[in-house]
Amino acid sequence: MTKAHPTIAEVARRAGVSPATVSRVLNGTARVSQEKVRAVLQAVEELGYAPSPLAQGLATGRSYAVGILLSDFASPFFGPILEALTLELEATPYRPIAVPGHWSLVRELEALEFLKAHRVEALVLLGTALDGEALGELGIPVLAFGQRVEGPKAWSLCLDxxxxxxxxxxxxxxxxxxxxxxxxxxxxxxxxxxxxxxxxxxxxxxxxxxxxxxxxxxxxxxxxxxxxxxxxxxxxxxxxxxxxxxxxxxxxxxxxxxxxxxxxxxxxxxxxxxxxxxxxxxxxxxxQPIQEIGIALGRALRAVLAGEVPTPPRLELTLVERASVREVGA
Amino acid sequence: MTKAHPTIAEVARRAGVSPATVSRVLNGTARVSQEKVRAVLQAVEELGYAPSPLAQGLATGRSYAVGILLSDFASPFFGPILEALTLELEATPYRPIAVPGHWSLVRELEALEFLKAHRVEALVLLGTALDGEALGELGIPVLAFGQRVEGPKAWSLCLDxxxxxxxxxxxxxxxxxxxxxxxxxxxxxxxxxxxxxxxxxxxxxxxxxxxxxxxxxxxxxxxxxxxxxxxxxxxxxxxxxxxxxxxxxxxxxxxxxxxxxxxxxxxxxxxxxxxxxxxxxxxxxxxQPIQEIGIALGRALRAVLAGEVPTPPRLELTLVERASVREVGA
DNA sequence: ACCCCTCTTGCAAGCGCTTTCAACGGATGC
DNA sequence: GCATCCGTTGAAAGCGCTTGCAAGAGGGGT
Missing domain, CATH: 3.40.50.2300 (Response regulator)
Structure with missing residues (x-):
């Protein structure tokens, strides 16, 4: 029976090293001798240790969280975009934290507060009613789809x-x-x-x-x-x-x-x-190329977080002809 | 121009009190004199202060986060359940953190690690493939819909x-x-x-x-x-x-x-x-009473987190007759 | 044999918050 | 007037982690 949440100190003790060394091994932030690396890794394994993102966030000042504010989890349009977006973020260190605004401005503002409090490093807006007003002083990059956002760190994916x-x-x-x-x-x-x-x-x-x-x-x-x-x-x-x-x-x-x-x-x-x-x-x-939109947002997010300016993807709205239109008598 | 994230110390300084007092005012954990309360509140207002959940979590050992693991944000079935569930959680101090497993067991396990690391206080499983194996040592309450989970702190919402x-x-x-x-x-x-x-x-x-x-x-x-x-x-x-x-x-x-x-x-x-x-x-x-299911899960979650045993809701599966069935010639 | 470098490692401070504990001031009781 | 008590308050420790800094250990050059 392993303890619920072993701390870095316990790992350190077990491996016979200092917490600092454990940290270095896990983050690769400095050279550590072979044997200690092995000892640490083994201790981590045995204890089932996982660093607390809370503590890490506090110590580093980074959260690696990106906020995604969307109208509604139930939407058959935004849902799939969110799905593609989170999938695209999978391979990055960033973790999406999605909150619904439930189509209400006050809820959206609350959700925004929540994300702000959680120190998200960027924000994605999917069809919300939020405007520059609320977003002005945010100080983090804001991406949006289906709405225009303005500001130095803003980027909107707008199709025509x-x-x-x-x-x-x-x-x-x-x-x-x-x-x-x-x-x-x-x-x-x-x-x-x-x-x-x-x-x-x-x-x-x-x-x-x-x-x-x-x-x-x-x-x-x-x-x-x-x-x-x-x-x-x-x-x-x-x-x-x-x-x-x-x-x-x-x-x-x-x-x-x-x-x-x-x-x-x-x-x-x-x-x-x-x-x-x-x-x-x-x-x-x-x-609307739903999946591509999600992917484009994901890529843009990565670019923005890396300090780059995202290249606007070439996405087009195209009419897909199926069977619900007929030619009327000439 | 307010600073991005003022700390409790700055609020304290501005209000002419100690950080401890600010904390007490904000959390109502002890009596504080009228005037100091006012001073603190004003400083909070002026600075636009919001406590960091990270730091709070670290200090208290509580996260007030509940993990929701679902198959897919794009699902027209689970999406609306998630929507109802988050709405139901709105009035509680708990915040849902939803992660998709993208229909893949390894992803679900990763997602589980992620939630664990974030110290969620309870877990809701919506149509995942996870079983007792992975959940055994979790040590937190696990609720599920559409699958059965077992264990002392487990609770499944199963319809017939x-x-x-x-x-x-x-x-x-x-x-x-x-x-x-x-x-x-x-x-x-x-x-x-x-x-x-x-x-x-x-x-x-x-x-x-x-x-x-x-x-x-x-x-x-x-x-x-x-x-x-x-x-x-x-x-x-x-x-x-x-x-x-x-x-x-x-x-x-x-x-x-x-x-x-x-x-x-x-x-x-x-x-x-x-x-x-x-x-x-x-x-x-x-x-399937989708909304009721979401609500029931939300209620159960609250009950479980309050240390109670949730009362199983009376939810029925009922056939709704519309127009896609006809009587064949007798 | 001595000095200087480099590599590895631990110490300790600090991230922003809560909470225990002790101290303080004033009011009360004798 | 002094001891006592209560209600308020601040100092400080600690949550789990990272990281600058400095110390120790070898190794090579002279």
């Missing part, structure tokens, strides 16, 4: 949502659709607003009426928004949703109304979350 | 998967189905195996042939498993999937084969993840 939304709208128009509703949301960050802008631009250029309804970026809101869309614009032939979850909700509404997709109504989403390819019919949507 | 699977199978049989395939998986824990058992039992009792194929608990595997199912058993009229993601994958296969759900093939899932209600047709599935 407006362009992608513009193209998605054009895609529908090119297939003969003119009565296109966009399901946007007041929730969410800049990216959602940019999608709305892209949609508006495409409609304006084509001389078409912009028809916008609002959901909450989740299925339920998509359902309600679709209902509203058809109440206000009964002749609608296509729905362009600000994200896939919204599209799923809308899809259900259409199903319940006996409207077929794509025969009666075409549907385009945004994000291409894992399940979109498995919808019936498979959802045509703007693909 | 076998019974639920039995009933789901019966549900199909009651609607005239006799050629029912179960899509199980070698991946995953005890709960998946119990579902298989429940299915087998129902089939055996009815004198029907057990038809089992295997996926990976994700969509892709469900797709492939469905293909295999129809290759081996072309006359199948119903699919019972070990989880919803598997059902989604199978659903896509059916769609591509021109098999209608539920007209040609009935489909039943397991879990009732958020998106199941939004499938086309809405998926009939065995509901």
């Amino acid at each position: 949502n407006q362009k992608a939304a513009y193209e998605a709208t054009r895609y529908l128009m090119d297939r003969g659709h003119t009565r296109i509703v966009h399901v946007s949301s007041h929730r969410g960050g800049m990216d959602v607003r940019e999608r709305l802008l892209g949609y508006r631009k495409a409609m304006r250029e084509a001389g078409l009426e912009a028809r916008v309804v609002y959901g909450d970026l989740e299925e339920e809101g998509g359902y309600r928004a679709a209902a509203e869309a058809f109440r206000r614009y009964p002749d609608t032939t296509a729905l362009f949703a600000a994200n896939d979850q919204t599209a799923f909700g809308a899809r259900l509404y259409l199903y319940e109304q006996g409207l077929r997709v794509p025969e009666d109504v075409s549907l385009v989403g945004f994000d291409d979350i894992a399940l979109s390819a498995y919808q019936i019919p498979p959802l045509t949507t703007v693909r | 998967n076998q019974k639920a699977a039995y009933e789901a199978t019966r549900y199909l049989m009651d609607r005239g189905h006799t050629r029912i395939v179960h899509v199980s998986s070698h991946r995953g824990g005890m709960d998946v195996r119990e579902r298989l058992l429940g299915y087998r039992k129902a089939m055996r009792e009815a004198g029907l042939e057990a038809r089992v194929v295997y996926g990976d608990l994700e969509e892709e595997g469900g797709y492939r498993a469905a293909a295999e199912a129809f290759r081996r058993y072309p006359d199948t009229t119903a699919l019972f999937a070990a989880n919803d993601q598997t059902a989604f994958g199978a659903r896509l296969y059916l769609y591509e084969q021109g098999l209608r759900v539920p007209e040609d093939v009935s489909l039943v899932g397991f879990d009732d993840i958020a998106l199941s209600a939004y499938q086309i047709p809405p998926l009939t599935t065995v509901r």
Whole structure:
């Protein structure tokens, strides 16, 4: 029965050396004779010793922790990004500590305090509502996706949502659709607003009426928004949703109304979350390269922590054509 | 411009008291005169002081951290459980520190080491492959969902998967189905195996042939498993999937084969993840009360940490009837 | 035989906090 | 007026670790 948490002193005693030597062996911070190295390693092994990150952090002033603040663990979009990001961090000495803001600004601020207290060395923001205000005096690098952050140590991974939304709208128009509703949301960050802008631009250029309804970026809101869309614009032939979850909700509404997709109504989403390819019919949507985003964030994090300036990855939003859009009678 | 991280000593100096007094004020561990309290509070405010959890942890020997080991941040099943769990912990002094095992045993063991090193005061296992072996000497309470853990400080939240699977199978049989395939998986824990058992039992009792194929608990595997199912058993009229993601994958296969759900093939899932209600047709599935599970785990955690024995919550697996099953010709 | 270097090692301070213990001041009781 | 007691407070030790510094041990050169 080994003791729960042996200390460096016990290891030292057992190996017949000083704690300093143990530390040096474990961290490789100085030359130590062969025999002592062996003795220390053996003692470590026998005792099942693991240094306390708390004590190490205190002594070195470094935490090797990076904070990841995200909206919600349950999100099918941010969840996978987080997964890819943590995987990417695996091979580094840095450990992610992920905290959800639960879609609430005060919670996000609390979470921020928490991370600050834990002396994270960098911060990653995934779709939070935090802005420069709260982040100003942080003094650590801040990376963000899906929102813009500013400051000397800030770096945002921004894809061109407006362009992608513009193209998605054009895609529908090119297939003969003119009565296109966009399901946007007041929730969410800049990216959602940019999608709305892209949609508006495409409609304006084509001389078409912009028809916008609002959901909450989740299925339920998509359902309600679709209902509203058809109440206000009964002749609608296509729905362009600000994200896939919204599209799923809308899809259900259409199903319940006996409207077929794509025969009666075409549907385009945004994000291409894992399940979109498995919808019936498979959802045509703007693909955000989720895994690549996570990886890019991980790489950027490493670069930033190494004092470098991350090179912006070349990531594109691309429309993936599946089966939820049809050409309307010419 | 405030300093990044003022220490208790600076607060003390500014307030004209000793560090000990600051500590006492902040923790309420002893009586302190009104005026000093005020002075301390003001200094704290002005400096933006926040105690370092590292130092506190070192000094008190407590971390107030609980480890949550889960398979995957991207999981639409465990993600929401984690979300509910962290939300439930919000009001407590305890902070969750969630680490993914990425479906790999070695990673899970690494993650376990990490949590151990961080001196978590309790551990929650969400669908990991860890067993008593690795957990034996931990010395802290271990809670689990979806797997059984043993030991004096262990507590598992287990729902009766076998019974639920039995009933789901019966549900199909009651609607005239006799050629029912179960899509199980070698991946995953005890709960998946119990579902298989429940299915087998129902089939055996009815004198029907057990038809089992295997996926990976994700969509892709469900797709492939469905293909295999129809290759081996072309006359199948119903699919019972070990989880919803598997059902989604199978659903896509059916769609591509021109098999209608539920007209040609009935489909039943397991879990009732958020998106199941939004499938086309809405998926009939065995509901795991995801949110309640998260909450129950949170409560149990609090109980365990308070030295009590958690009362097992009354949680049931219930079949939710939606639209993916039909009655076959009598 | 002596001196100087280099390599290895231990000592001790210090990271930021808590907590025990003792001391202090004033109020009380005689 | 003196002993006593209580409530407040600060000094100091200690949590487990790292690291600058200096000492000791050899080894080689002269």
